[in-house]
């Protein structure tokens with residue numbers, strides 16, 4: 524069942540069009556991530572769903588009802604903000620109960636609901652503390668608890684983890700996802716962090732300049748990016764976009780992910796590159812190379828610890844199935860070549876024979892003028 528539907532939402536601030544005909548739907552129990560770079564309109568969209576901001580045009584439907592004109596209090600949803608928005612002078616217990624009191628809900632049920640949420644969020648021992656006496660992670664948990672205690676099926680979150688350190692962020696991601704599943708919440712989650720969206724969401728709505736660039740399951744965006752923007756926004760490191768090495772391929776840019784490229788001896792592989800530098804990351808090494816005769820650089824991800832000599836020439840090889848072709852002019856992805864294109868296939872089927880460091884498409888493409 525469609526739980527949330529946005530239709531053709533537009534919003535401008537003066538001359539600045541923050542949202543341009545944004546539409547999407549979320550089914551009951553879906554975890555939807557609104558993803559995109561800073562300023563693309565994510566928070567504005569979330570606030571419009573919540574009723575904290577009014578759209579210039581377009582409609583918001585929740586549970587099949589048009590709520591576009593309803594105030595936030597009548598939309599039956601909860602929201603978690605980046606800043607946590609806890610009341611500093613209220614202890615954890617009172618922060619958790621604040622919304623229930625404000626809505627005049629039945630006091631006889633408070634104790635049981637408080638006990639449930641305190642248990643679920645492991646807040647029991649902290650109920651008498653003020654927010655200032657909590658760590659960032661604990662404050663975050665109170666903010667989540669406040670959303671959960673409201674017992675609304677639709678939950679909106681605006682970059683809820685951005686104030687936490689990397690390790691805590693990772694564990695909170697799992698907690699939020701587990702909580703969302705356990706309670707069957709329909710979640711709309713704003714983030715600019717593609718890793719967060721990839722690891723948590725059932726569906727990603729990727730925005731840029733107030734428009735939906737592409738939407739779909741994480742694997743869909745990763746394996747079948749519609750354009751260069753999606754290709755480079757999804758995945759880490761970003762997909763390499765390089766000039767097509769074949770002379771007769773003017774107007775075509777080639778996309779290859781760093782993890783699909785193997786380093787081969789100079790004079791072999793698909794293209795040659797000059798080692799610029801490398802970064803050892805523990806489980807893998809990132810090699811950053813310069814493509815001779817161009818201003819382009821290329822990033823290669825190789826397993827384990829590897830050493831390279833800056834200035835050295837190496838070959839780079841990748842399976843044909845790992846290549847994406849884009850129009851240099853429009854940035855749109857071009858249809859896969861018949862030899863290896865399998866539209867609609869998942870990640871595994873897109874790939875060829877993995878990372879074979881063999882000669883690839885070969886010697887004809889190697890630029891010997893280094």
Ligand SMILES: Nc1ncnc2c1ncn2[C@@H]1O[C@H](COP(=O)(O)OP(=O)(O)OP(=O)(O)O)[C@@H](O)[C@H]1O
Nearest residue numbers: 536539541559560561562563564565566567568715
């Ligand atoms: N109250 C406002 N008044 C004027 N312009 C605004 C207002 N709120 C947002 N904007 C503008 O609308 C655009 C979208 O902003 P929004 O906060 O929705 O982006 P965002 O994707 O959430 O960005 P970030 O990730 O940096 O929070 C931006 O250009 C922003 O400057």
